[in-house]
Amino acid sequence: MNNVxxxxxxxxxSKEGRCGYSxxxxxxGQYKLEDMPxxxxxxxxxxxxxxDELTVVRHYTNMSNNNFGVxxxxxxxxxxxxxxxxxxxxxxxxxxxxxxxxxxxxxxxVQGALEVYSNLQYSLAEISGLSEFTLNPxxxxxxxxxxxxxxxxYHLSRxxxxxxxxxxxxxAHGTNPASAAVCGFNVVVVKSRPDGTxxxxxxxxxxDDTIAGMMMTNPNTLGIFEHNIAEIAQLVHEAGGLMYxxxxxxxxMLGMCRPGDLGFxxxxxxxxxxFSTPHGGGGPxxxxxxxxxxxxxxxxxxxxxxxEETMSFKVVSNDESLGSVSGFLGNFGVIxxxxxxxxTLGKENLRMVGPLATLNANYIKECLKDCYELPIEGxxxxxxxxxxxxxxxxxxxxxxxxxxxxxxxxxxxxxxxxLLFHQALMIEPTENESKETLDGxxxxxxxxxxxxxxTPELVKTAPHNTPVRxxxxxxxxxxxxxxxxxxxxxxx
Amino acid sequence: xxxxxxxxxxxxxKSMLDKCGLKSxxxxxEDIPGELVLxxxxxxxxxxxxxxxxxxFDELGEYNQTLNCFIGAGVYxxxxxxxxxxxxxRSEFLTSYTPYQAEISQGTLQYIFEYQSMMAAxxxxxxxxxxxxxxxxxxxxxxxMAVANAKKRNKxxxxxxxxxxxxRVVETYAKFHGIVVEHIAAVDGVTSRxxxxxxxxxxxxAGVIVAAPNFYGIVEDYTGWADTxxxxxxxxxxxxxxSALGVIKTPGEWGxxxxxxxxxxxxxxxxxxxxxxxxxxxxxKLIRKxxxxxxxxxxxxxxxxxxxxxxxxxxxxxxxxxxxxxxxSNQSLMALYVTIYMALMGKQGLKEVNALSYSNxxxxxxxxxxxxxxxxxxxxxxxxxxxxxxxxxxxxNELLDTMLDAGIQFGxxxxxxxxxxxxxxxxxxxxxDDAVCICEGFQNIDK
Numbered sequence: 001m002n003n004v005x006x007x008x009x010x011x012x013x014s015k016e017g018r019c020g021y022s023x024x025x026x027x028x029g030q031y032k033l034e035d036m037p038x039x040x041x042x043x044x045x046x047x048x049x050x051x052d053e054l055t056v057v058r059h060y061t062n063m064s065n066n067n068f069g070v071x072x073x074x075x076x077x078x079x080x081x082x083x084x085x086x087x088x089x090x091x092x093x094x095x096x097x098x099x100x101x102x103x104x105x106x107x108x109x110v111q112g113a114l115e116v117y118s119n120l121q122y123s124l125a126e127i128s129g130l131s132e133f134t135l136n137p138x139x140x141x142x143x144x145x146x147x148x149x150x151x152x153x154y155h156l157s158r159x160x161x162x163x164x165x166x167x168x169x170x171x172a173h174g175t176n177p178a179s180a181a182v183c184g185f186n187v188v189v190v191k192s193r194p195d196g197t198x199x200x201x202x203x204x205x206x207x208d209d210t211i212a213g214m215m216m217t218n219p220n221t222l223g224i225f226e227h228n229i230a231e232i233a234q235l236v237h238e239a240g241g242l243m244y245x246x247x248x249x250x251x252x253m254l255g256m257c258r259p260g261d262l263g264f265x266x267x268x269x270x271x272x273x274x275f276s277t278p279h280g281g282g283g284p285x286x287x288x289x290x291x292x293x294x295x296x297x298x299x300x301x302x303x304x305x306x307x308e309e310t311m312s313f314k315v316v317s318n319d320e321s322l323g324s325v326s327g328f329l330g331n332f333g334v335i336x337x338x339x340x341x342x343x344t345l346g347k348e349n350l351r352m353v354g355p356l357a358t359l360n361a362n363y364i365k366e367c368l369k370d371c372y373e374l375p376i377e378g379x380x381x382x383x384x385x386x387x388x389x390x391x392x393x394x395x396x397x398x399x400x401x402x403x404x405x406x407x408x409x410x411x412x413x414x415x416x417x418x419l420l421f422h423q424a425l426m427i428e429p430t431e432n433e434s435k436e437t438l439d440g441x442x443x444x445x446x447x448x449x450x451x452x453x454x455t456p457e458l459v460k461t462a463p464h465n466t467p468v469r470x471x472x473x474x475x476x477x478x479x480x481x482x483x484x485x486x487x488x489x490x491x492x
Numbered sequence: 493x494x495x496x497x498x499x500x501x502x503x504x505x506k507s508m509l510d511k512c513g514l515k516s517x518x519x520x521x522e523d524i525p526g527e528l529v530l531x532x533x534x535x536x537x538x539x540x541x542x543x544x545x546x547x548x549f550d551e552l553g554e555y556n557q558t559l560n561c562f563i564g565a566g567v568y569x570x571x572x573x574x575x576x577x578x579x580x581x582r583s584e585f586l587t588s589y590t591p592y593q594a595e596i597s598q599g600t601l602q603y604i605f606e607y608q609s610m611m612a613a614x615x616x617x618x619x620x621x622x623x624x625x626x627x628x629x630x631x632x633x634x635x636x637m638a639v640a641n642a643k644k645r646n647k648x649x650x651x652x653x654x655x656x657x658x659x660r661v662v663e664t665y666a667k668f669h670g671i672v673v674e675h676i677a678a679v680d681g682v683t684s685r686x687x688x689x690x691x692x693x694x695x696x697x698a699g700v701i702v703a704a705p706n707f708y709g710i711v712e713d714y715t716g717w718a719d720t721x722x723x724x725x726x727x728x729x730x731x732x733x734x735s736a737l738g739v740i741k742t743p744g745e746w747g748x749x750x751x752x753x754x755x756x757x758x759x760x761x762x763x764x765x766x767x768x769x770x771x772x773x774x775x776x777k778l779i780r781k782x783x784x785x786x787x788x789x790x791x792x793x794x795x796x797x798x799x800x801x802x803x804x805x806x807x808x809x810x811x812x813x814x815x816x817x818x819x820x821s822n823q824s825l826m827a828l829y830v831t832i833y834m835a836l837m838g839k840q841g842l843k844e845v846n847a848l849s850y851s852n853x854x855x856x857x858x859x860x861x862x863x864x865x866x867x868x869x870x871x872x873x874x875x876x877x878x879x880x881x882x883x884x885x886x887x888x889n890e891l892l893d894t895m896l897d898a899g900i901q902f903g904x905x906x907x908x909x910x911x912x913x914x915x916x917x918x919x920x921x922x923x924x925d926d927a928v929c930i931c932e933g934f935q936n937i938d939k
Contacts, residue, residue, distance in 0.1 A: 001584070001596065005796060010606050010835050020836035021573055023844050027921040028851035031858075033739060033843075036850075036874055040711045042742050045839040047613040053575060056835050060579045060603070060828075067599030069587030077589060084497060085587050088542050094577070097553025102563050103765030105901050106892070112555035113764045126534050138625035138766070141818045149668050175820050177813035182636070183668045187813040225523050256521050258530055279589040280825030281600040282785070283625075284767035300664075323664030327566060327628040327657045327754075328765030336549075343548060346539030349495050355517040356498055362520060363508040379512075379523055403595070412593050434499035435508060461793075466595040469793035476790035476802040480779065482619050484609035487789055 001072050001409075002065035005467035010059055011484045014049035020056050047485070066467045067281075068411055074437050076364075078383045078414035078426025079173070079221060081251050081273035088344060089276065089337035098336060103328035107315055114313035117304045117329060120339045121288075124269055127350070129260025130290035134299045136330040140248060143268025143287025144179035144215070146300055149322040150266050150291055151213045151242050152183060153298040157320065163212035163241070169198050171222060171418045173248055176215045185212060192420060196222040196376045200231060207239035217246035218253075218262065219381035221418040221426075223361065233263025242266060247287075250274045251430070252358045252382035255351025265292045274353075275338035286334035300325045356431035357382040360438060364427055367442045371449035375421055382430070388423025389452055396452035396459050398423040403470065404451070404462035408444045495539075559901040560923050561762075562856075564878045564914030565707075566627070566655050570735060570845060571918055572759040576832045580825060590785075590821055594800045595792075600824060601799035604787040607831040614737045614834070615751035616744020617773035621784035623827035624819065627754025628658050630770030631701065631731050632665035633783045633817055634752045637774075638699025638727040639671055640816040641781050645698040646671050649691050649726075652678035653706035658731060662701070676700075681708045681870035681880070688717070692724045699727040699750075704740060708870060708912065709853075709878030711740055718747030734758050734771065734830070736876055738842025743773070750774045759833035760826060769826035779803065783817030848917035849877035852924060856915045857881070859928045865935050869910055878914040880906065891934050900927055 051059075069075070075082035101110050121133040137143040148166065155163045166185040168176045170192055177187045188211075191202045197220065214236045218226045226232070233243050245259040245267035251274045253259070259267050271277045272285040279285070291299060301317035301324050315329075329335075342350065358381050365374065365384045372386035388398050402412035402425070414426040429438060451459050463469065481490050500508075505517070514520060521529060540548065561569040580586065584599060591597030591604075604622045611620035624630040635648050648666065650659055652675050666673045677687040683702055692700055700721050705711045714730075721728040727749040732740075735757035743751035756768035774782050780803065788802035805811075837845065857879055860866040869880035885891065888908055895902035903913040915924060 005598065007598070007602070007797065009602065009609075010831075011609065014838075019838055019840055020575075021571075021838075021841045021844075023571065023841070023848060023917055024920065026848055026851055028855045031851040031854040033847040033850045033876075036711070036739075036876070039715070040713060040741055040874060041739055042616070042737070042745060045843060046610075046616075046738060048610060048834050048838045048842070050838040050840070051835055053573075053836065056832065057575055057579065059835075060832060061582070063599040063602050064579070064582045064584035065599070066596075066602075067584040067588050068593070068596040069584050071583035071587045075589075077592075080589055082587075082589060085583075086497065088545055090581065090586075092545065092549050095549050095553055097550075097556045097558065099761045099763050100558040100569075101556055101764040102559070102561055102569065102762045102901060103567055104563055104565055104904055105557075105559060106896055109557035109559060109896065109901070110764065112552035115552055115555065123536055126536060129530075138629065138823075139821060141820045142625060142629070145818055149664070152668060174812050174815075175818050178811070178815040178818035178820075181813045181815060182665075182818045184670050225521075227523055227525065230525065230528065255534075256529060257524060261530065262528055278586045278825075281585055281588045281597075281828070282590040282622075282821040282824035284823050284826055285821070301660075323667060324657075324660040325629070325664060326766075327626060327661065331766040332764040333767050340545060340549070343537065343540045343545050344542075345495075345497070347534045347536040349497070349539055350534060350536065352495070352498060355520060356500055358520045359500075359505065359508055359512075359517060362512045362514075366512050379514075379520055381520075402593070406593060406596050411596065414592075432497055432499070435504040437499075463595050467598055468595055468796055468798045471594045471792050471798050471800045472790045473800060473802070476788040476800050477805075480786070480802060481789040482605070482608055482779070482786055482802075483612045484606070485612065490789075 001068050003465055003467055006062040006066055009484060010049045010051065013051050013055055013059060016050060018050045018052050020051055020053045073409050074433060074441055075411040076413050076427045076429050077411060078428040079248060081428060081430060083276055083430040084432040085276055085278040086341060086344065089340040092340040093333045093336040111313055114304050116339050117335060118306055118313055120335055123342050124288055125290055128267060128290050129258030131293040132296045133288050133290040134303060135288045135335050136300050136326040137268065137287040137289055138326060138331055139283060139285040140268060140270040140287045141175040141179055142325065143289050144175055144246065145182055146289045146325050147244055147266045147268050148179055148183040148185065150295055150298045151244065153322045154242065154295055155212055162210055165210050166212055167206055167214040169216060171220050171420055172215065173221060173246060176246060196220060196224045197226050197228060198232060200228050203232065203235065207235055209240055211239050211241040213242035213244055215244040215246055217249045219249050222376060222385050223380040223383040224376060225381055229262045248273065252354045254353035256354045260292060265295065271334055271338040276341045277334045277337040284331045284334055286331045298322050302329065353431050360429040360431060360433055364429060364438055364442060368445055371446055383426060383428035385421060386425040387421040388425065389449055391453055394452045394456050396456050398425045400459045400462060401425065401448055404448045404459045406463040407465045410441060410444065559899055561901055562903050562913050562915060562927060563901045565904045565912055566657055567762050568757040568916055569762055569918050570757055570759050570916050572761055573836050575836060576829055579832055580829060585825065585828060591801060598798060601787050603828050603831050605799045607827040608787060610831060610834045611771050611773055614734065615773045616742030617751050618776045619779050620771060620773040621782050621786055622822040624770035624772055624784055625823055626768045626770045628661035630752040630772045631658050632662045634729045634750045634772060635662055635666065635671060635699060635701065636669060636816055637750065637781055637783060638729060641727060642698035645696050647674060647696050648699045648701065649674050649676050649697055650701040651676045651683040651703060653683050653708065654701065654703045654731065655707045681710050681873055682712050689720060692720060692726055697724060697726045699729050701729045701731060704730055704732045705736055705876055708880045709875040710870060710873040711876065714746045735842065735845060739846045749778060755830045758830040760829055767823065767826050769823040769830060784819045785822045845917050846876060849915060852915035852919050853877045853879060856913065856924050860931060863932055863935055877916055880910055880912050883909050883911055894930060894934055898930055902927060
């Protein structure tokens with residue numbers, strides 16, 4: 001990363017008459033766009049920039065230099081599993097035999113692509129202990145929504161229309177209640193115990209025949225394994241509900257534990273977390289959804305199935321399905337990367353992912369718990385939460401610590417989530433980081449804790465060495481300027 | 493242990509476990525009841541070297557056929573400048589996440605701001621969000637936005653000239669969200685104005701969704717539609733082909749409240765269906781009802797112009813079950829894709845792409861209609877790069893198979909006598925002549 005701010009906008013580099021493309025000559029100039037009825041055409045060309053190719057290349061290259069990625073440095077962003085994105089995955093997803101396929105091409109001409117899709121479906125089912133997967137959902141939140149649609153379809157298929165509620169722990173990711181609401185469910189919140197796990201006694205009275213199911217992530221957002229999971233699943237099942245597994249925290253389970261074996265009926269997986277596909281600055285992701293035997297028919301259309309008889313793959317739709325949540329078969333480019341990852345690791349390395357990610361998290365926790373407040377003792381899984389600095393006399397907040405970390409060349413952990421702790425600082429190192437990297441981070445975190453006591457102003461005014469300093473969020477929200485046109489008008 | 497993605501030596505593991513007061517990696521899972529632990533290997537293949545992985549994908553690729561593409565139906569084979577992939581592969585963009593730490597994410601924030609600006613310019617709308625998954629889900633989000641905006645209404649109208657793939661997703665979201673979707677009939681390939689006016693005037697409609705160009709490639713005339721919607725307190729929502737917006741009348745000019753669609757036509761490779769990018773633009777008045785992330789301009793402590801995620805009070809992580817959308821990210825890298833595309837193509841390039849596609853499609857239509865077996869399904873209706881033809885022969889499947897044998901995907905079969913055909917600038921006159929020649933030859937067989 002370059003700490004000198006670039007900051008220009010492409011519109012500011014534009015000059016009338018420049019262009020950055022080349023197109024074939026029109027051999028059929030007798031057919032003229034100008035023959036279209038004028039009242040159906042736009043009055044003026046869109047106000048897009050006019051720039052030459054090198055200007056475009058330099059502009060976005062300079063812009064990228066003000067960005068921090070996993071390839072730049074340690075990115076312990078809790079709950080996001082910022083693991084290494086292997087380069088071979090990128091090479092495979094750009095394979096020329098796949099990128100030029102139209103999604104509605106005749107199935108006989110896309111058998112290789114369908115085989116990749118089918119093999120990944122199978123691999124995820126095996127890793128999850130579930131029966132079948134769809135790879136159509138585009139992201140984690142989209143997977144949640146799809147999974148909840150499966151849940152609702154299941155109840156409605158039995159004529160059970162009174163199940164309108166979904167139980168969600170207070171520690172859950174914000175998308176869980178939002179997905180439930182979009183799916184037309186009411187949300188019932190179940191409390192956590194002081195050790196961060198779901199309070200089974202609080203859960204019992206919530207269970208009746210209006211409950212469609214329960215959404216959980218395990219380990220939960222505090223990185224704690226829900227050790228009562230078997231009992232919880234049994235209680236929910238006895239009440240007629242289904243168990244939904246939010247796969248955001250699947251990474252520590254790789255090789256050790258399968259959601260299907262824990263009693264979950266439906267789940268999504270974030271391929272951009274557990275299966276190493278790049279986060280791309282916020283997307284594209286992929287959120288495959290898996291179900292237990294007996295729920296397969298509700299998965300979204302279209303589906304890819306292997307036809308044993310003809311030894312080929314088919315794209316099918318069925319009437320019992322919940323419907324469609326995507327135009328085609330999801331983010332195929334992301335699916336290609338995840339399949340390359342699974343092939344590359346193989347079963348012998350996949351089983352090491354969970355333990356090493358968990359080892360890294362516990363090591364950081366143990367090395368820092370004398371300077372940062374550890375609200376929940378004991379072994380964590382792939383991530384854990386500190387509740388701010390141990391020394392509460394300094395007025396230095398979690399936000400300040402996060403910003404100071406940027407000065408030292410680290411991405412900050414997730415902050416102020418989960419909501420259970422006021423100064424939450426959620427750290428997830430992933431399995432790819434070496435002991436030396438972790439030791440470097442630990443050293444810096446200890447330095448910041450010392451600075452908080454000795455020179456608190458230095459921390460409270462951080463960052464100092466980044467391309468830009470702290471931003472005025474309030475100005476942006478009170479006076480939203482969201483396009484270049486508005487920006488120009490604003491400057492006048 | 494010795495594996496390229498795991499830096500841990502045996503010694504590292506031992507000293508780290510020591511620090512944690514543990515003896516083995518298994519101890520890290522001592523809190524999990526034994527019967528829940530997986531005590532076997534996954535039934536999956538063993539580790540593959542890069543040599544083997546490459547070979548595997550090469551072999552799988554042999555079962556695919558990249559065809560000469562006369563099919564569109566929502567996904568278009570446009571020219572994709574080589575600059576774009578080169579920039580997208582920069583790991584500073586590729587391996588970052590949502591720009592939560594704005595001080596080290598100005599790259600992402602800046603290109604999203606550019607994306608929003610360009611999409612607003614392209615659609616003629618005032619504001620754009622930071623992008624969505626794809627065009628189908630963006631349209632479903634626009635529907636939910638209309639219903640949330642109307643408060644007490646839960647009905648939405650959708651034109652029968654909408655791409656049925658979009659309609660299917662919209663109807664799925666509607667079913668679960670408790671929204672009633674009614675169709676507006678299509679007459680002669682265009683939306684029935686009469687049916688629209690009858691249905692929207694019932695007083696219970698939150699939004700009306702139409703397409704431009706529509707599924708059959710026709711550019712419909714929506715003069716007065718926005719006014720009729722507004723008179724009846726419904727939002728007017730237009731799903732538009734992004735590339736075509738470079739030349740056709742914009743949602744902004746038609747008076748639409750929301751413009752949505754897929755950005756794939758802005759140079760994104762077809763990639764067997766994804767990743768693409770959905771766009772959603774609206775008026776400043778409705779910005780707080782808009783789903784998805786938004787980037788805004790602001791200043792840093794030193795007064796520098798900077799960019800930041802803003803208006804987050806609308807979003808799921810704040811509103812949780814009160815949110816009207818569960819979107820928690822954007823399709824960032826693909827937003828960057830179309831941003832660079834629009835930067836390169838600029839004002840003139842999009843027009844040229846449309847002009848070339850127009851020429852190719854109209855030449856194809858003319859040449860086909862010279863044959864006895866073909867005629868336009870909707871003669872006289874204006875189209876750009878896509879159109880429906882009637883096929884009067886008996887064996888359309890054989891025709892399509894003959895085309896496949898020649899390496900051509902000859903459109904989308906709508907029914908046994910209708911094909912939806914498309915020609916973009918990536919086809920040459922020779923490509924078109926070859927396809928027409930096959931049709932001509934086939935004509936004599938298919939009697």
